[in-house]
Amino acid sequence: MSKKKSSLGRQKIPIEKIPKKSHLQVTFSKRRSGLFKKASELCTLCGVEIAIVVFSPADKAFSFGHPEVESIIDRYLSRNPPPECSAHQLVEAHRNANVRDLNMQLTQLLNHLEVEKKRGEELDHVRKARQRQFWWESPIDELGLHELLQLKVSIEDLKKNLGKHASKIMMEQSNMSSQIVAANGLGRFDAFETKPGAGMNIASTLPNNAYYLGFRHAYL
Amino acid sequence: MTRKKVKLAFILNDSARKATYKKRKKGLLKKVNELSTLCGIEACAIIYSPYEPQPEVWPSPMGVQRVLAKFMNMPELEQSKKMVNQESFLKQRILKAKEQVKKLRKDNREKEITQLMFQCLSAGNIPHNNLSMIDLNDLAWLIDQNLKDIGRRMETLEKQAQMTQSQSQMAAPPVAPPAPPLTLSGIVAKNEEVTLMDHGHGLEMSAETVPRQWFMNLMNGNGNETMASGQTNLQNGFWSNPLLP
Numbered sequence: 001m002s003k004k005k006s007s008l009g010r011q012k013i014p015i016e017k018i019p020k021k022s023h024l025q026v027t028f029s030k031r032r033s034g035l036f037k038k039a040s041e042l043c044t045l046c047g048v049e050i051a052i053v054v055f056s057p058a059d060k061a062f063s064f065g066h067p068e069v070e071s072i073i074d075r076y077l078s079r080n081p082p083p084e085c086s087a088h089q090l091v092e093a094h095r096n097a098n099v100r101d102l103n104m105q106l107t108q109l110l111n112h113l114e115v116e117k118k119r120g121e122e123l124d125h126v127r128k129a130r131q132r133q134f135w136w137e138s139p140i141d142e143l144g145l146h147e148l149l150q151l152k153v154s155i156e157d158l159k160k161n162l163g164k165h166a167s168k169i170m171m172e173q174s175n176m177s178s179q180i181v182a183a184n185g186l187g188r189f190d191a192f193e194t195k196p197g198a199g200m201n202i203a204s205t206l207p208n209n210a211y212y213l214g215f216r217h218a219y220l
Numbered sequence: 221m222t223r224k225k226v227k228l229a230f231i232l233n234d235s236a237r238k239a240t241y242k243k244r245k246k247g248l249l250k251k252v253n254e255l256s257t258l259c260g261i262e263a264c265a266i267i268y269s270p271y272e273p274q275p276e277v278w279p280s281p282m283g284v285q286r287v288l289a290k291f292m293n294m295p296e297l298e299q300s301k302k303m304v305n306q307e308s309f310l311k312q313r314i315l316k317a318k319e320q321v322k323k324l325r326k327d328n329r330e331k332e333i334t335q336l337m338f339q340c341l342s343a344g345n346i347p348h349n350n351l352s353m354i355d356l357n358d359l360a361w362l363i364d365q366n367l368k369d370i371g372r373r374m375e376t377l378e379k380q381a382q383m384t385q386s387q388s389q390m391a392a393p394p395v396a397p398p399a400p401p402l403t404l405s406g407i408v409a410k411n412e413e414v415t416l417m418d419h420g421h422g423l424e425m426s427a428e429t430v431p432r433q434w435f436m437n438l439m440n441g442n443g444n445e446t447m448a449s450g451q452t453n454l455q456n457g458f459w460s461n462p463l464l465p
Contacts, residue, residue, distance in 0.1 A: 045229075048267060052264070054262070057259055076277075100229070102306075140373050155370070158341060166356050
């Protein structure tokens with residue numbers, strides 16, 4: 001099992017024009033995004049007003065401005081101080097409140113992202129450890145023909161058991177409640193798209209919106 | 221680089237805010253400089269702060285004038301296409317973050333269900349009594365996915381086997397029929413461990429060469445549970461497989 005690095009990681013590069021065009025394009029994209037992010041943070045943290053204008057290698061104009069690119073440019077070019085009327089201030093206050101909310105929302109999402117990343121790493125770790133003990137947990141591409149055969153048969157067996165198990169549960173529950181489970185049109189249901197915590201370790205109660213029966217009926 | 225994570229909100233402490241402003245402003249201008257140099261592009265930055273009457277600019281007042289002139293000369297549409305302010309920028313970032321979270325949750329869920337499947341294989345049956353219908357459904361889906369992948373992989377390997385077999389038949393002298401490359405899997409049962417050294421060379425093999433112990437090891441894995449029904453099915457499945465001679 002060879003360990004493949006998905007990327008080179010952070011590497012120090014000399015600050016001079018990047019020779020390779022494709023590399024240059026990627027760098028521009030990433031760094032421009034990071035630059036705007038830093039500018040956004042500076043505005044939020046310190047309450048300053050900024051405008052940044054950059055031209056892409058293809059001569060497209062990208063700009064970031066707080067409160068607005070145009071107002072900052074006008075202010076700079078005309079050397080006029082910003083208007084201080086009460087209507088303006090009201091607009092500003094409202095906008096700042098919005099930004100505050102958006103920042104909170106973003107922070108929350110980034111935290112969720114971190115949590116999921118860690119979870120993923122732990123799950124990978126557990127599987128790698130188990131692979132040393134159970135050969136069938138190795139990736140399919142690493143198994144030999146007869147191993148694959150073994151595995152196939154076992155899984156097919158499990159599939160049969162699963163079908164029986166599921167039918168049993170459905171019978172038990174239809175005996176308990178007289179509710180008719182309708183396949184409500186929740187439209188597309190992709191496997192694994194559940195809310196966190198809705199899966200394992202929850203007592204098997206038949207949910208009212210049995211959407212899976214509509215889309216994935218073939219499986220059980 | 222900071223040691224602690226900074227909260228994304230206005231810094232209330234005046235001196236802390238001013239200190240942060242100085243550091244981050246310096247860093248921001250450095251980044252604009254790097255972007256401009258690395259990618260050979262034109263850029264400018266204008267910063268108004270309560271700490272200085274005059275705005276701080278990069279690269280220089282003349283440089284800013286030049287870039288702004290170029291910008292203003294563009295049609296209104298081109299100017300605003302990639303123009304963002306705090307609100308729109310944050311909304312973009314939020315959208316991206318939502319997508320990333322959704323994808324990771326899906327991947328993690330798949331990993332979880334895969335683990336469940338492996339546990340079922342080890343135990344020989346479905347061990348958990350508190351699985352929801354959603355779990356079972358996802359498990360069923362994953363099982364089918366795996367069967368598909370296994371089938372595909374087996375086809376590939378069988379094709380390879382046929383090719384190498386016909387190649388060696390062609391290369392051999394016309395008198396003696398060449399023996400197809402035959403590799404036995406090395407089965408080392410150390411305590412409860414099963415290691416198979418034959419990877420990717422799966423080819424023909426006669427049923428007699430496979431020890432019965434193998435089946436039991438597959439189902440027992442780590443534990444000592446013997447799932448009789450599982451084993452029987454497995455053996456039946458194996459023995460009745462058309463792949464065997």
